[in-house]
Structures are given as structure tokens and as C-alpha cells.
Amino acid sequence: MRGAKLMVLRALRAAGLSRAVAASPWRRRRLSILCYHGISLQDEHEWNPGLFLAPNVFRRRMEYLHRGGYAVLPLADALRRLGDGTLPPKAVAITFDDGFHDFRVQAFPILKAHSFPATVYQTTYYSDYNRPVFRLICGLMLHRGRGRAYPGKGWNGDPLDLCAPGSVDIELAKLDRFARDNNLSGRDKDALAEQLAGCLGQDWNAILESRVMRLLEPSSIRELAEQGIDFQLHTHRHLTPRAEQAFRKELDDNQARLNEYLGIRPSHFCYPSGVHHRDYPDWLRRWGAESAVTCHFGLARQDHDRMLLPRFLDMNFTTDEEFDAWLTGVVEFLPRRTYQAIEPDAEPSA
Numbered sequence: 001m002r003g004a005k006l007m008v009l010r011a012l013r014a015a016g017l018s019r020a021v022a023a024s025p026w027r028r029r030r031l032s033i034l035c036y037h038g039i040s041l042q043d044e045h046e047w048n049p050g051l052f053l054a055p056n057v058f059r060r061r062m063e064y065l066h067r068g069g070y071a072v073l074p075l076a077d078a079l080r081r082l083g084d085g086t087l088p089p090k091a092v093a094i095t096f097d098d099g100f101h102d103f104r105v106q107a108f109p110i111l112k113a114h115s116f117p118a119t120v121y122q123t124t125y126y127s128d129y130n131r132p133v134f135r136l137i138c139g140l141m142l143h144r145g146r147g148r149a150y151p152g153k154g155w156n157g158d159p160l161d162l163c164a165p166g167s168v169d170i171e172l173a174k175l176d177r178f179a180r181d182n183n184l185s186g187r188d189k190d191a192l193a194e195q196l197a198g199c200l201g202q203d204w205n206a207i208l209e210s211r212v213m214r215l216l217e218p219s220s221i222r223e224l225a226e227q228g229i230d231f232q233l234h235t236h237r238h239l240t241p242r243a244e245q246a247f248r249k250e251l252d253d254n255q256a257r258l259n260e261y262l263g264i265r266p267s268h269f270c271y272p273s274g275v276h277h278r279d280y281p282d283w284l285r286r287w288g289a290e291s292a293v294t295c296h297f298g299l300a301r302q303d304h305d306r307m308l309l310p311r312f313l314d315m316n317f318t319t320d321e322e323f324d325a326w327l328t329g330v331v332e333f334l335p336r337r338t339y340q341a342i343e344p345d346a347e348p349s350a
């Protein structure tokens with residue numbers, strides 16, 4: 001199915017149709033909002049290519065935007081102009097979810113080289129408590145340890161055997177459930193991750209030093225903001241509670257942290273893991289949010305609910321043809337499956 005679609009995209013591009021669509025008044029009324037998470041420091045994309053891109057892939061994407069003459073706009077500006085109907089041709093906004101440390105090291109220099117503005121939807125719990133994000137670091141360590149059985153007892157007293165296909169995911173689900181069922185704190189989870197590293201024979205200190213799966217520290221957020229990076233809301237704990245008061249608290253805590261770091265009161269929001277329920281748009285409006293983005297694939301239009309804006313989630317395995325189709329808008333003319341949010345829950349209970 002994907003193969004057939006790629007053939008169609010290739011044919012459209014060869015016929016010059018995609019270029020015609022990109023330059024059309026139809027496209028001018030639309031905004032392509034690109035969504036990224038992490039850009040690998042090491043082998044993160046090999047474990048989770050939906051969440052992490054290899055640096056060379058990200059560089060190629062940005063070069064593609066540059067060569068194609070796309071107008072990369074700051075998010076708030078782009079949304080305002082989308083509303084006013086004053087977008088320039090080929091308008092794009094670039095967004096990053098979560099605010100990983102790798103943004104500073106990998107993504108930012110590439111963005112800067114092209115003078116592309118970008119928004120980081122920063123979740124702040126793991127920025128304050130600057131340790132590896134539990135679920136992500138466990139997943140990466142298990143992936144690195146796959147294909148082997150380990151001597152002695154595993155982290156939960158059971159033997160640890162990662163030989164069978166799928167055993168990494170099963171073990172990760174067990175760790176996740178254990179942390180949730182026992183209501184582990186951030187510190188407890190960090191100790192458990194360290195214990196897992198020991199079981200797998202991996203060097204926890206080297207992992208910490210590499211800063212993989214860690215978020216930006218407040219000082220880095222400040223530095224990046226000074227260099228023009230826009231920081232916006234993604235909840236404090238990467239959670240979307242089902243009760244309005246708890247939901248508002250996540251926004252308040254997130255905003256208060258960013259206010260403390262930067263002296264600003266951000267008001268653009270991104271749903272953690274793309275999860276949104278029926279009530280959220282109204283809750284966000286009542287709270288005072290200006291916009292909210294999802295992980296639904298599509299170009300944003302003027303008539304979209306501002307609290308349910310679509311984006312394009314770029315992945316390590318996205319082909320050049322697909323990326324081109326998102327930018328030109330050609331993708332809107334093709335039949336599509338409904339994309340699900342694929343970002344794993346990256347969050348703690350405090």
C-alpha cells in the first residue's frame with residue numbers, strides 16, 4: 001500500500017504537478033506544521049525511528065526546505081497569518097516536542113545555519129529533574145541489550161532474556177507497569193533504570209554523561225531562547241488528565257516553569273503524545289491557550305479549530321517523496337489511513 005502511494009508521489013513529482021500544487025493559491029491558504037521530537041546523539045533512532053531522526057536525515061530535510069524555497073515562519077506569526085489569510089507562498093512552521101537535550105546539540109546548529117525559526121514544546125518535569133526520561137532510557141538500554149540472555153536475576157527477580165523477537169517491548173511494558181502500579185517517584189524510577197543498566201551490564205555513568213534521553217536543562221532553555229528559539233507548552237509532567245482542574249494544573253505548572261526560566265508566559269500548546277479528548281479544546285480556550293497542535297497528519301487551514309491543528313510527524317523512515325508531498329500539499333489529494341499518535345508516553349509521576 002505504501003509502495004503504491006510512493007509510486008504515485010514519484011509520478012506526480014516527475015510530471016511537475018507537485019510543484020504546481022506547491023505554488024498554487026490553494027496551498028497558499030494552508031500551513032504545513034512539521035513535528036519533530038529528538039535528533040539522535042547516538043543510536044536512539046535505531047530503537048525508536050518514530051521519535052528520533054538520525055542527524056543526517058534531519059539535515060537533509062532542512063536542506064530540502066531551503067532548496068525548495070519554503071517560507072519557514074515563526075509559529076505564532078504563521079498562525080496569525082493563517083487566520084488573516086496573509087500567508088506567503090509555501091508556508092511552513094517547524095516544531096519540536098518534549099525539548100530533548102539533543103535539540104541543542106544536533107537540531108539547533110542546523111536550524112541556525114539556515115536561519116530557520118523553530119518552536120520547542122517543552123515539558124518541564126524532566127527539565128527540572130534532569131535525569132534520563134525513564135521509559136525512554138529503559139527502552140534504549142533494552143534495545144542495546146537485545147538478542148542475549150543475562151546471567152543472574154533481572155530487575156524484578158525474574159530471569160532477563162532478550163533473545164526472542166518482541167522481548168524488548170515486553171520487558172519495557174513490564175517496567176512501565178511496575179513503575180505505574182507502585183506509583184514510583186522520579187527518583188525511584190531513576191534508581192530502577194540504573195538497576196536495569198546493571199542487569200544488562202551497561203555503564204550507567206557513561207549513559208548519564210552522554211545525555212541521551214535527557215531534556216534541556218533550564219540554563220540551556222535560556223540560552224536557546226536568547227538565540228531566538230521559541231518555547232511553548234507541553235504540560236509539566238507530559239500528562240493530559242481527564243479532570244479539568246488537574247489538566248489546568250499541568251498547564252499552570254508548565255507555564256510557571258517556563259516563566260521562571262525565561263520570564264515569558266507561553267500560550268501555544270501541544271498535546272502530549274498527541275492525546276486529546278473531546279473536552280480539551282474548550283478547557284484550553286478557557287485557560288487562555290492561543291493554539292494547540294495534535295499529531296493528526298494534515299496541512300493547517302483557516303477553518304480548523306485552533307485547538308486541534310494538524311501537523312506532519314516526520315520520522316526517520318519518512319521518504320523524500322512523502323516529505324515533499326507534505327510540503328507541497330499533494331498529500332491532501334491522496335487517500336490516507338488515519339494516523340495514530342505514536343509517541344510513547346514519556347512521563348513520570350512526580
Ligand SMILES: [Zn+2]
Pocket residue numbers: 097098234238271272273343346
Ligand atoms: Zn511529547
